[in-house]
Amino acid sequence: MPMRRDRDLARRRPRPNPVGLSLVKVLVIGPGGREHALIRALAADPYVTDLHCAPGNAGISRDVTTHQIDAQDTEAVVALARKLGSELVIVGPEAPLAAGVADALLAAQIPVFGPTQAAAQLEASKAFAKNVMAEAGVPTAMAMVATNTQEAAEALDSFGAPYVVKDDGLAAGKGVVVTSDRAEALAHAQTCFEAGGTVVIEEFLDGPEVSVFVICDGTHAVPLAPAQDFKRIFDNDEGPNTGGMGAYSPLPWLPAGFVDEVMDRVAYPTLRDMESRGTPFTGVLYCGLAITSRGIRVIEFNARFGDPETQAVLARLKTPLGGLLMAAAKGELDDDEQLHWRPETAVGVVMAAENYPESPIKGAPITGLDAAAALEDVSVLHAGTTTNAEGEIIVDGGRVLAVVGLGADLHSARAKAYAGVAAISWDGAQHRTDIALKAANGQINIAEGTH
Ligand code: AMP
Ligand code: GLY
Numbered sequence: 001m002p003m004r005r006d007r008d009l010a011r012r013r014p015r016p017n018p019v020g021l022s023l024v025k026v027l028v029i030g031p032g033g034r035e036h037a038l039i040r041a042l043a044a045d046p047y048v049t050d051l052h053c054a055p056g057n058a059g060i061s062r063d064v065t066t067h068q069i070d071a072q073d074t075e076a077v078v079a080l081a082r083k084l085g086s087e088l089v090i091v092g093p094e095a096p097l098a099a100g101v102a103d104a105l106l107a108a109q110i111p112v113f114g115p116t117q118a119a120a121q122l123e124a125s126k127a128f129a130k131n132v133m134a135e136a137g138v139p140t141a142m143a144m145v146a147t148n149t150q151e152a153a154e155a156l157d158s159f160g161a162p163y164v165v166k167d168d169g170l171a172a173g174k175g176v177v178v179t180s181d182r183a184e185a186l187a188h189a190q191t192c193f194e195a196g197g198t199v200v201i202e203e204f205l206d207g208p209e210v211s212v213f214v215i216c217d218g219t220h221a222v223p224l225a226p227a228q229d230f231k232r233i234f235d236n237d238e239g240p241n242t243g244g245m246g247a248y249s250p251l252p253w254l255p256a257g258f259v260d261e262v263m264d265r266v267a268y269p270t271l272r273d274m275e276s277r278g279t280p281f282t283g284v285l286y287c288g289l290a291i292t293s294r295g296i297r298v299i300e301f302n303a304r305f306g307d308p309e310t311q312a313v314l315a316r317l318k319t320p321l322g323g324l325l326m327a328a329a330k331g332e333l334d335d336d337e338q339l340h341w342r343p344e345t346a347v348g349v350v351m352a353a354e355n356y357p358e359s360p361i362k363g364a365p366i367t368g369l370d371a372a373a374a375l376e377d378v379s380v381l382h383a384g385t386t387t388n389a390e391g392e393i394i395v396d397g398g399r400v401l402a403v404v405g406l407g408a409d410l411h412s413a414r415a416k417a418y419a420g421v422a423a424i425s426w427d428g429a430q431h432r433t434d435i436a437l438k439a440a441n442g443q444i445n446i447a448e449g450t451h
Helices: 002-012 033-043 074-084 094-098 101-107 126-136 149-159 182-194 258-276 309-314 321-329 369-373 410-423
Strands: 024-030 048-055 088-091 143-146 163-167 176-179 199-202 209-217 221-223 232-234 238-241 246-249 282-292 295-302 345-352 378-382 385-387 393-395 399-407
Touching: 024 033, 024 074, 024 321, 033 048, 033 309, 033 321, 033 378, 033 399, 048 074, 074 101, 088 101, 088 321, 094 101, 126 143, 126 199, 126 258, 126 295, 143 149, 149 163, 149 182, 149 199, 163 182, 176 182, 182 199, 209 258, 209 309, 209 321, 221 258, 246 309, 258 282, 258 295, 282 321, 309 345, 309 399, 345 410, 369 378, 369 410, 378 410, 399 410
Parallel strands: 024 048, 024 088
Antiparallel strands: 143 199, 163 176, 163 199, 209 221, 209 282, 232 238, 246 345, 282 295, 345 399, 378 399, 385 393
16 A cells, blocks of 8 residues: 555654754753753754753763753853854753853854843843733732832732742742741741842732743744643642642643633733843743633743753653754744644653752662663653762752653553652652642642633
8 A cells, every 4th residue: 555655654754844954963051850851852853963961960961972061151051062063052941041151152153042141031030020021911920029128028918918929039949938927928038138139029829830831932932732840849739849849741621722822911922022122032931820710820930941841741742842942043933833742641750859958968879760761651851860980870969850651641641650750769769749649630620710
């Protein structure tokens, strides 16, 4: 049957990608689980050849060549990209973006996926983000900026409990205190002032949270599948905030048209505003949203892929990632680009070091990594890992690994991810046992009249 054979061949051939690329050499900047997920997705892209990462971690260096440079040293990043002949540099974390790594690469005429320092202010300064949202008419929590204890106390009292107090600068997701205890709220504000900072005090947003990553080229935008992140360290969303303890995607409980609403009410107005300020936004506009009883509200913007949501989201992406990010870097994104996704659900569970998030204890040897990775539909993505003198992989950060399971539904994806987690161990390892559990049991409720 010749027809059949032709179709099979066509399926195997790489899909024409958005900018008609030939092979590209790619360098990923960053050390974490998000970067490991990017590396895995890029390695599966037939257009990507010669994939490198700096600085990476023990898991990434098993997949590609890694380079030990300081990711925030703009000159070192440019020099490495030049040496490797990189045709696309993808910057993972916020710190190098805020340090101007993208600006330096652009000045050296090296295509970069990630915003300039000025555009990265959307994440680096919560007060800046609030100004953009106000100008662009983007729905968000009401907020007041406080620079001293008296202003903070007045703002807290005007909103009432529960109190939300945010450090204005970058704090790796840990600068936010949400509490019903006024003294605790005020004490957090005081700590920020003593460190020389200002705080943003907000009205409390009720309702489930959703992360939507929007790939932007300055003008055009394409959304990825929504994900949900689990910020607190302990089950049932208890304990302090962390960088994120797990994630899943897609979200079966979202109302129809949700992503379109995010694009129309949040992403495009924000892009237009950034353009009009002369600082167009290229990279991932990470929309952290709450679905409240009064509709969607932006909790925060980030200027990069989320971690660990990326580990779950990219596990499902079939569209070649390198082509998509190259199109964004070159300003050639197509708003109508239809991304292709696996039908399965992905659940990612983070395994963290003892004493995370306060002061993670490093150095413990990790066992069971290969056994976990050998399980069907399970992948192990490294974050804070390194190799010791004996060649063992050891704990080297707060969030150590994400184990991602792919399954037909949330229950099955959870079972896969947790089977992987059960195979891995080290002294003091901790993880949440309830990632995606409420969603799997149909227990996430969206307030009536929200849509
Ligand atoms: P942020 O660093 O702004 O993302 O905040 C970290 C986490 O604090 C969010 O993911 C929410 O869980 C929580 N949070 C932040 N702002 C609010 C708010 N206005 N109302 C309720 N929870 C919030
Ligand atoms: N998962 C939350 C973040 O990346 O900020």
